[in-house]
Amino acid sequence: MSVLFHDRLNLALLGLSLFGLIGGLFLLLTGQPDFAKIVWTTGVLPVLAALCLEIVRSLIKGEVGLDVVAALSMSAALLFGETLAAAVVALMYSGGTFLESFAQGRARREMSDLLARVPRxxxxxxxxxxxxxxxxxxxxxxxxxxxxxxxxxxxxxxxxxxxxxxxxxxxxxxxxxxxxxxxxxxxxxxxxxxxxxxxxxxxxxxxxxAGIVRLVEAAQESKAPMARLADRYSLVFLIVTVVLATAAWWLTGDPIRAVAVLVVATPCPLILAVPVALVAGLSRAAHYGVLIKGAKPLEALARINTLILDKTGTLTDGRPQIVSIDTRGGMSEDEVLYFAAALDQASKHPIAQAIIAAAHARGSTLPVPQNLVETPGEGVTGTVDGLKVVVGGTGFVGAQTGVAEAQSSIVEAGSVVVAVAVDGQLVGHLVMADALRRGTAGLLAGLRRLRVRRILLATGDRRAVAEAVTKGLDLDAVRSELTPDQKVLLVLTERKNGPVMMVGDGVNDAPALAAADIGVAMGARGAAASAEAADVVLLVDHLNRLLPGIEIAQRSRRIAIESVVAGIGLSIVGMFAAAFGYLTPVQGALLQEVIDVAVILNALRALRIVPGQLDGQEE
Known part of the structure; x- marks a missing residue:
């Protein structure tokens, strides 16, 4: 059954039940109670038929849902002549189903907007x-x-x-x-x-x-663990409801009390509040650039205890950047960068492109170099503004110029030094490194505030490089020189401390992402394999997006639980009140109507979540 047909069916059933209830009340007020009962019954039967068909489909799949309670209450009310109560229950059920469908449709809208924007x-x-x-x-x-x-x-x-x-x-x-x-x-x-x-x-x-669209389509087909939990224990709730209704009838000899109990128990807010809140949370997370592949990962994201971070492309930017410029012979930093970048326009090497980008960022206008000769993997020679320039590794520049001091003593773990010589004289060194992402310390502090207890670094890099990059960061452990299978083993080992989230962006991270309770991929520049294996994809190349993603997941789950606890608690109170004769079937139906609308509206609050963890977000 298509989503569009299902939505239209829900709207039609709501219209029929509403028309039946209002039409019957009008006939009752005009002194035609018999015709009123016929109209009420007419409004109930289509809803009851659709409900019974849904129950049969569930039973074929081996599922027993709480919809059985709604079917029992409507059937019992019609059987014992409480047609007005049956009409209220029909309106209540069809209205609740429509509200759920509306909420899911609204939550899907932001995701569906992505699909509608695909150019042809x-x-x-x-x-x-x-x-x-x-x-x-x-x-x-x-x-x-x-x-x-x-x-x-x-x-x-x-x-x-x-x-x-x-x-x-x-x-x-x-x-x-x-x-x-x-x-x-x-x-x-x-x-x-x-x-x-x-x-x-x-x-x-x-x-x-294209990858995002595929992930969106997968995200729209999920069902949360809490929702499955409701299905699993629905039989218990059904038995309790039937036992209480039967006991009220047997002890008092009044079948109407049994009808009242069934009416108040219909439908359990658990089947409405959980999917509404979690699907709304998916929508809000997508709005902030965090694509969660379904309600199951959303709920798991809310309970994360341990976070494992990859280094390259995740904790660091994944691209070489200039971290310092060492000058010689009285030349300024800008001048050293100018000559290096002008000559490197002839090279496609990532380090050369990083040098050019740094020069542009400082406002340099670069001339066209002449007499270019590139030695792949070593360096470039040529003429800039009439001066002979050599740019490359310290060994290459030393060999080209005969300057022994081209060998630098400023090399640090994880860094690359590019030497620059002009007219046979060493003028400076550019120290390049895969720099730590800006705002990383604030990110880790934010994760601690969100109750992530353990944060680890997992990398295939050498120990010295990993320690140099993470120096001063609030990490519980650094694991270096790891192979992909060792990363998987680390994830499995950390599970003893609670649910584990792994964040990575490379093909080598894909196995660990799949093994973790929640795998998070850097989707902007990450490998397709990591995005496919992950449960969550950050659509923007900012690791700080983890903060609003986790907070939205936590608040959505909390809203769902609040709705369930309040709804179930009120329903149980109402059921006992009905069993002791304090509520008639009509009064019980009206009470449950109020309860169900209240829990759905409360669950819809997840659509208005504004994360407080947006402060300090990378721009």
Whole structure:
């Protein structure tokens, strides 16, 4: 049964039951009680028939749900002539089902917006002209024109001087982001500025947005452990309800008391509040750039005790950055960077690209180098502004210039030193490293506030590198030189302390992500394998998004439990009141109507969760 048909059926049943109840009351007030009973019965029967069909389907699957109580109460009310009570129960049940359907539809809307935004074609530069081509025809290296208002169809890099992009649908960032030439663009971002050129780096099927769409579709099909728990113990609740109703009838000889007990017990708020709150939580998490693959991971995320972090690309940025510049011979840092970046324009090496990006960030305008010669993996020589420049490893620069002091003593664990010589003289060193993500210390403090008791680093890097990167961080342990299977073993070992969450971004992290209670992948630049194996994907390359994700999960689960406890408690009180004759069937039906609407509305509060852990978020 499609979601659309199910929603329409719920709306139709609600309309029939509402029309039947109001029509019967009108006939009763106009002195036609017999016709009123007929109209009430007419409004109840379609709801009862649909309910019985749903029960049969559940029984075929081997499930016994709490809907049986609703069917029993309506049937008993009709059997003993309490047609008004039956009509109220029918309205109550169809209304509750409609509210649940409405809440889930609203919660799906933000996720479905992602699907609706998928572009079908792209504008590609071809031999000096522009062609409109299907997405499947785009390959890495193609140059695409992204007009104002267009959605980036594939992952790529900015090939124009700059681009202004709205990433709110992916990351929750309300302000557009200005990207410079060469910076990465996620598919699904909207061009909020002038038209720009995008150099494709992936095919559409392999791009960020295509992966997100697949994950969204999986997220919409889940059922939470708490919901399954309700199904598992529904038989117990059903037996208790029937025993209490039977006892009230047998002890008093009044079947109406049994009807009243059944009416008050219909339906249990457990089957309404839990899915509404958790599905709403999925929607809110997606709004903040945290895609949770279902209600089961959402609930598990709320109970995490131990966090294991990968290093490269997770705790660190995963790309080389300049952490310091050592100058010689009176040349300034900006001048050393200027000559290095100008020459490195001839190289595609990641370190060269990082040097160029750093120079652009400082506002340097780089000239075109001349007489270029690149030795792969070693360095580059050439002419910049008429001066001979050598950039590369210290050994390479020393061999090219004969300067023995090109060998640097500033090498630290995990760093790479790039030497720069101008006209045969060493002018400085650029110290490159995979730097710790900005705000990491604040992130760890935030995780502690969210009751994550143990935080560990797991990396394949050498011990010295791992310790240098994590120095001063609030970590419980650092595990280095780990193979993928050793990471899995670490996850399994830590389970003795409670539920474990693993965060990673590489293919080597995928097994550990799958083994953890909750696997979290860095989705912006992470490997497809890690995203597929993970339960949660961070749609933006900010590890701090863990904080709102965990907080939303915790608050959604707490809202669901609050709704269940309050609803069940009130229902049980009402059932005993009905058993002792203090509530008639109609009064019991009205009471349960109020209880069910209240718990659903309370569960809908999850749609308005605003995480308090957004302070200090990376921009």
């Amino acid at each position: 074609t792209a504008t590609r530069h071809c031999n000096g002209a522009l062609d409109e081509v299907p997405l499947d025809d785009i390959v890495a290296g193609d140059l695409l024109l992204i007009r104002q208002g267009d959605v980036a169809p594939v992952d790529g890099t900015v090939d124009s001087p700059s681009a202004l992009l709205d990433q709110s649908a992916l990351t929750g960032e309300s302000m557009p982001v200005r990207l410079a030439k060469g910076q990465d663009v996620m598919s699904g971002s909207t061009n909020a500025g002038e038209a720009f050129d995008l150099r494709a780096t992936r095919r559409a099927a392999d791009s960020t947005y």
